[in-house]
Amino acid sequence: xxxxxxxxxxxxxxxxxxxxxxxxxxxxxxxxxxxxxxxxxxxxxxxxxxxxxxxxxxxxxxxxxxxxxxxxxxxxxxxxxxxxxxxxxxxxxxxxxxxxxxxxxxxxxxxxxxxxxxxxxxxxxxxxxxxxxxxxxxxxxxxxxxxxxxxxxxxxxxxxxxxxxxxxxxxxxxxxxxxxxxxxxxxxxxxxxxxxxxxxxxxxxxxxxxxxxxxxxxxxxxxxxxxxxxxxxxxxxxxxxxxxxxxxxxxxxxxxxxxxxxxxxxxxxxxxxxxxxxxxxxxxxxxxxxxxxxxxxxxxxxxxxxxxxxxxxxxxxxxxxxxxxxxxxxxxxxxxxxxxxxxxxxxxxxxxxxxxxxxxxxxxxxxxxxx
Numbered sequence: 472x473x474x475x476x477x478x479x480x481x482x483x484x485x486x487x488x489x490x491x492x493x494x495x496x497x498x499x500x501x502x503x504x505x506x507x508x509x510x511x512x513x514x515x516x517x518x519x520x521x522x523x524x525x526x527x528x529x530x531x532x533x534x535x536x537x538x539x540x541x542x543x544x545x546x547x548x549x550x551x552x553x554x555x556x557x558x559x560x561x562x563x564x565x566x567x568x569x570x571x572x573x574x575x576x577x578x579x580x581x582x583x584x585x586x587x588x589x590x591x592x593x594x595x596x597x598x599x600x601x602x603x604x605x606x607x608x609x610x611x612x613x614x615x616x617x618x619x620x621x622x623x624x625x626x627x628x629x630x631x632x633x634x635x636x637x638x639x640x641x642x643x644x645x646x647x648x649x650x651x652x653x654x655x656x657x658x659x660x661x662x663x664x665x666x667x668x669x670x671x672x673x674x675x676x677x678x679x680x681x682x683x684x685x686x687x688x689x690x691x692x693x694x695x696x697x698x699x700x701x702x703x704x705x706x707x708x709x710x711x712x713x714x715x716x717x718x719x720x721x722x723x724x725x726x727x728x729x730x731x732x733x734x735x736x737x738x739x740x741x742x743x744x745x746x747x748x749x750x751x752x753x754x755x756x757x758x759x760x761x762x763x764x765x766x767x768x769x770x771x772x773x774x775x776x777x778x779x780x781x782x783x784x785x786x787x788x789x790x791x792x793x794x795x796x797x798x799x800x801x802x803x804x805x806x807x808x809x810x811x812x813x814x815x816x817x818x819x820x821x822x823x824x825x826x827x828x829x830x831x832x833x834x835x836x837x838x839x840x841x842x
Contacts, residue, residue, distance in 0.1 A: 487596030564808025710804025
């Protein structure tokens with residue numbers, strides 16, 4: 472019976488985690504709300520931003536009559552997420568801190584804390600589902616296709632999923648909102664948070680400049696023609712159009728590659744320039760839900776960015792911890808540092824961090840061969 476099971480709900484102060492706690496309480500679990508503080512930064516009134524979210528957690532927990540606590544993981548987050556985030560940017564990569572946070576903090580440090588406090592399960596407000604088959608848990612896409620968050624959770628595995636619940640994964644977002652309104656939860660009308668938590672509403676480049684020194688260089692075409700000056704290779708990502716400051720006639724300019732050692736950002740004109748496309752990539756830091764890769768070669772689907780429609784692909788080979796993946800159709804702006812996540816239907820299989828897209832001249836920092 473659920474009455475004998477304790478669930479600690481990771482509560483962020485948002486509507487999804489609020490409804491997760493409500494549903495579990497209604498299902499008879501002994502529910503405890505736990506707020507996780509990961510970042511310290513004060514607003515214009517001198518109040519730490521997380522204080523506002525914790526106040527919302529307090530109000531919701533009192534409404535549904537469950538105990539609540541707060542834990543401080545600021546140091547863990549800095550050491551295990553933010554420093555890696557900065558290091559990757561300095562290497563010319565475009566990292567995804569949400570994936571790193573889930574792997575290192577929410578489903579490691581935070582999960583360990585929940586187990587230490589005597590919980591049977593940790594629950595979160597993620598839009599995904601934990602489905603058991605033949606006694607093994609598997610990560611399945613959320614019912615709401617527009618909110619599915621399995622892309623950010625591919626680093627989980629069966630051992631972790633055995634201890635995790637996703638109460639809103641089988642609901643549409645509109646249903647979650649309605650449940651919050653029906654119970655008059657304090658967060659029922661609260662807007663969803665977007666973007667990276669430690670940046671907030673500020674300009675990304677301004678934020679990054681506080682930690683990574685600007686090292687100006689040249690924008691160049693793949694033929695080596697200089698077309699402008701950039702602020703530093705770390706501030707640009709593949710496929711970027713806005714913020715380049717390159718004028719002149721013709722189509723818009725897009726970032727198609729970077730040479731970190733020489734301080735060059737390669738650009739070309741046109742949203743469909745061939746240099747923006749590739750049909751294969753190499754990925755490292757591989758992680759599998761089943762804790763072992765499928766038998767290769769293996770045809771499945773994949774995303775190379777969040778919200779992308781699943782793309783047919785084949786995992787051709789895995790060697791020395793690196794996966795070689797080919798696509799049935801060319802993929803646009805495949806970005807080193809981002810993740811490729813594999814699917815078989817609605818089941819998330821795992822994924823890895825994109826190391827190189829290619830083979831292509833722009834990724835290798837070489838000019839196109841003379842015609």
